[in-house]
Amino acid sequence: MARIAVYLTGGIATYKAVSVVRNLQKLGHQVRVVMTKNAEKFVSSQTLAALTKEEVLDDLWGKENEAKIPHIELADWSELALVVPATADFLAKMACGLADDAASTTILASSCPKIVVPAMNNHMLANPAVKRNLAQLKADGVLILEPKVGMLAEGYQGRGRMPEPDEITKFVCDNLSIQNTLQGKRVIVTAGGTREAVDPVRYLGNRSSGKMGIAIADEFAKAGAQVGLVVGNINIAVPNNELIKIYQVSSTEDMLNQVEQLFDTCDCLVMAAAPADYKIKNNFKQKIKKKPGQKDLILELTQTPDILKTMGKRKNQQIVVGFAAETENLLANAQAKLERKHADMIVANDVSAGVFGSDKNQVYILQTDLEPVSWPEMTKKEIAKRLVSLIIEKMK
Incomplete structure (x- = not known):
């Protein structure tokens, strides 16, 4: 079983990510959660803390972190980093190596394999800047679970809908299954x-x-x-x-x-x-x-x-x-x-x-x-x- 850090970023699909966390736990994986402040507009950190029985990392500067280096500790702990949903903003930070909050700083410090699950409006997804950032992440070895065509939050059909939690869970497990199989080869x-x-x-x-x-x-x-x-x-x-x-x-x-x-x-x-x-x-x-x-x-x-x-x-x-x-x-x-x-x-x-x-x-x-x-x-x-x-x- 793997140690998985799940990064929640601020999109309407964030509520689905709670089910992804639960699915991974049911399969026996250890899960810890990192959230952006925008993600907490959709789902509270208390919900994820209650599910994982672990503190949610959302602030590098809280009193509880004054004597620790929490982003490095979590980065070193992680065997897989899963960003779900991945907003256009967070994709840009990952692609450019920006680190201006707890989530972007932690994932920048992580050397483990990474999976991102983009979810956004179809016009944003088609923007050349977003396409460039996704291409850069692929070149950097990041796995991308592509968005689906479906009903968007705006009330119309388009590509950008996040896959369902069961599909995300399967994608994660399929990619975990070959990790370290050839270690030493x-x-x-x-x-x-x-x-x-x-x-x-x-x-x-x-x-x-x-x-x-x-x-x-x-x-x-x-x-x-x-x-x-x-x-x-x-x-x-x-x-x-x-x-x-x-x-x-x-x-x-x-x-x-x-x-x-x-x-x-x-x-x-x-x-x-x-x-x-x-x-x-x-x-x-x-x-x-x-x-x-x-x-x-x-x-x-x-x-x-x-x-x-x-x-x-x-x-x-x-x-x-x-x-x-x-x-x-x-x-x-x-x-x-x-x-x-x-x-x-x-x-x-x-x-x-x-x-x-x-x-x-x-x-x-x-x-x-x-x-x-x-x-x-x-x-x-x-x-x-x-x-x-x-x-x-x-x-x-």
């Missing part, structure tokens, strides 16, 4: 595309965004693993998580060298990156200039190192997972890759229909001596969560 995840120099200005590359690999690294970190995230060319922010160490590389050979340095001490390698298969045989030392009358430029290519195959042959007790991005004969090509590259698992997807850069995907899972399994279309974060759970079972 080391994992390598690769993400993004590589760049192969043509000349000092140009390069060969691909459309990989890095979203899938970064989502997988996040999920491994949530499970307690030490993650080496080897990133090539990506177009999203890297995670800010003390369990994830970032290694920036450029070419396929650079990526191979970095993976080889980390491999012997790792327990699992997930090759979610899209390394280039070819490079210029003799790249140009100066920028290629167009010549009068020249319409064509012929570049001679040669193969790059095959990282997945190299590590698949080298593995000892490690689990090696590869990705197969195909445009035709998906399962046949993925099955051949599984066998040829000595992988334990291949995640196969059809990239002919705008998968690169998208937040969603539909994949097949192929494993040695097992029939391929089709997963329904879901977000890349959901795929990452399910994939990491599957890998955890294999590691057991």
